Amino acid sequence: MNILQSISIGVQRRFGRQRLRKIFLGSIPFAVIIFAWFMNGYMGWFPPVFIPPIGEVWASFFLLQEDCPGIGAIVALDQRCLMSTHILSSLSRVILAAVIGLPAGIALGIVAGMSRPISKFLEPIGIFANSISGIAWIPLAIVWFGVGWKTTLFILLNTIFWLLFFNSMMCVRTVSRVYEQSVLTMGGSRWAVIRDVFLPGAMPSIITGIRLALGFGWRALIAAEMVGGDSGLGFMIFSSAAEFRMEEVFLGVIIISLIFLATDRYLLAPLEKWTILRWGLIWKPT
């Protein structure tokens, strides 16, 4: 008992009591689901065509990757490395859309937030574009770009860009005009105002916007791949379901959520926290 207690205290010291509690409580629903899933395998409540056994789902990951000749083929998105090719093609689309969409959305949003005429010019079309949620563009995109990466990228860009544009525009508007005026009366140019006032002032909220936009973008991408894609995790789920390979459908869903969870938790949330720590304590937009 003494040893157990000291281990427990050690663990609590190392990771923090509140954090352990949070992890513990948060994992209970998952444990319940996994347990029920296991039980279904033994008890046969639902037939495998509805809910495949957990072991088959696990095995299908390796089955899909079975014919893969090696690392080179994985990187080259070889059709023989099915699993990794689906994952990587989804991911690379998100990265490509982020590289194009984030800077464009932020830049235009900042410009629109700074200038009343430009925001009046762009705001209605922005609301129009935003109101048709990203996935509603899919039918049109398929007609325009055909089935394939162009359609999925279009949907993704559409979602990311407008969200970020709006978010950045609003962030810039929260930055007090007095800051702008103070830089202008010290001889600052328009560019100096952007660099020294609007960009740092809007930074914490823009990072939050990036986190949101990528979350929505990821979801839109999966939907777009289902209908208008020829590769990617969304495509994999959809085509496997059509052939009743339910273990692959389950695998796809799990991988999608794991990737989303991992990027949000280990990339975007820390980035947001970092900017808020860096800027937010100093400056919190109200």
Place this chain on the structure above:
Amino acid sequence: MPAKLVVTDLTHHYPDEYTGESVHALEKINLEVNEGELVTVVGPSGCGKSTLLNILAGLLPYREGNASMDGVKIQGPSSERGVVFQEQAILPWRSVAKNIGHGLELKGVPRGEREKRVSEFIKLVGLVGFEDKFPHELSGGMKQRCAVARTLCADPAVMLMDEPFAAVDAQTRITLQEELNRIAIATKKTILFITHSVDEAAFLGDRCFVFTARPGRLREIVNIDIPREKRIWADMNNDPRFIEARDKIMRLVREEVLVSNA
């Protein structure tokens, strides 16, 4: 002494932010501010004091009348006319030293030279030891000291101050007023100082412009003929010239406040 700032027949209307109705802020203002002079502007709230300052700063476009500096019409902001704002206008994401050096940075003054000048002004306003602090770590008085130093450090020919000490507590205010007087002696800057405090207007001003209720007109100019070196609160409170000027300004402002309330 030559006039630094000249305002002739300046009339201004602006649309109200909420109702959109046209507000008549200034009506035929004529005034001059001489080089090296510190003038104060008082008047009831809403009399257009801040409008005048924004026009002089070049932040507000105007159509009727003229505002000029050194004979050149004011048509936009310039580093020649520094502003100390009413609100906290120092940048929250810059440290004290970086805020104070911002104007020099914008002018492209090299780092070494900049740091030297910044440390001078940090000393002048008594912020030694706070160079690396951020605005949220400072008291209200220190923030305004930082704001004054920032404007001074950019070395403008004219300083426009828009109720800069309105938000600090009474004790700090008295100190800041004496400090500003000291700075005015040391730098010989031309200063236009807007306030709603009659005491402050009489304490700081070589002359005090009293404005009428809206639309703002120049009602009267009160001369306060006390040498800068004598302007210390301990002495001023007993100085008959100060008391006379203060009472006169107070009487004028009260009359205007009653008009604006009527």
